[in-house]
Amino acid sequence: MRTRKNKGAYYVVSLIILIILALLFLFPLYWIVTGAFKTGAEINSVTPVWWPTEWVTNNFEKLFSKRSAPLFEIGSLTGPVVPGAIRWLVNTVFMAVVAMVLTCITASMAGYALAKKRFTGRHILFTLIVCAMALPKQVILIPLIREMSTLGLYDKIWAVIFPTVGWPFGVFLMKQFSEGVPGEILEAARIDGASEARTFSSIVVPIIKPGIGALAIFTFINSWNDYFMQLIMLSSSSKLTISLGIATMQAENSTDFGIIMAGAALAALPIIIVFLIFQKYFTQGITMGAVKG
Template sequence: RWLINTVFMAVASMILTCITSAMAGYALAKKRFVGRSILFTLIVCAMALPKQVILIPLLREMSSLQLYNTIWAVIFPIVGWPFGVFLMKQFSEGIPGEMLEAARIDGASEAKTFVHIALPMIKPGIGALAIFTFINSWNDYFMQLIMLSSTSKLTISLGIAKLQAENSTDYGLIMAGAALAAVPIIIVFLAFQKYFTKGITMGAVKG
């Protein structure tokens, strides 16, 4: 049960973060609107903000939405990840404006232009962000500890810690749980390895 909870949390966080970050990064890179520079500056500043600083507001917000002690209380704070928006903006900067303009001239809507033109071109960045988000969500012990309390809602990290807190510690069971917890991370890395490597090399030779 703990493993299922953790996999669902990490996969949902990964998918939602990639979607929202890709759209936000594309808008900040290719759209001109009032306050764009200020908004991007706030996002960059938020990257340096420790999550402990916003813990109490987040906890109150999740409680007011009646999401406390649910998996969604851990997922939603991760979805608005400033680093994801920053990363996707940097990749979206490399999209040629001529291609976007040509799509608009051909009658493509804004959504169609984003899905069929922009999204394939920033796919390496999405692959890298997917790995970062999955690992960050999987290992976010602090947020899981604060937002989850019921035994049935725990993640595998909290479950292993709970086993260690018992009077008689079964180290074999703990090692088995730790090994099991590493398997999904390895699978996700292997699945997105091609895009991750391409994304890193693109960033290295850019400019």
């Protein structure tokens, strides 16, 4: 039996380990953010400069002076010309937000149907979805490119959005959450006269909201960080996402790490904001399997 003293020691040791791990994970972010404000000499210095001696913003100035593109293009309608990095950021936010919203809608509906509706082939369908989770992205890449080309979506932001929307993991996650919706509540709604759509929107969605929150953040991060898919599907400069854009800059200006650091800091910012907002749901989503089985 663990004594009170032992418990105290256990707590202190765990805390120290957690602090060390947190610092380790924070370090790249710290290095990028401080690096974005360092001079070129400090960045390239052989002995690491841990803190900028002078906070400079010229990396950001250079980043925003590079290239120009319209803020948006919808058919023939184009926005004001802005620095390329801003356009990439707009592209990335649009891609991640639309993918997130569409995935949440489709996955929650599909998950609910698989969990609560009885229809022929339900188990086979779910097995297929679970199998699809095991497929590496590289395997479906060629068919996906051909599909997008046929649909006329190649080199369009939708080519990276649509493949995310049918995310099998999202359906799986939402099915697990929907299993927790008591059947009697759905029956009560049925007797009360609620249509399927009304039952889903007014009764089911509020109950599985934590799951949708977790899925939203998973999808957002997944979509934001899906460098590989973006690299394959997008090629025109104005269609690039922020990570692709930074990569192209790396190729052209292999020595100017300042711009790259500034771009990376800019790319990390929305993810951090989203994480802070949905943090509660994110942890709920991760621990869900542990409590619901």
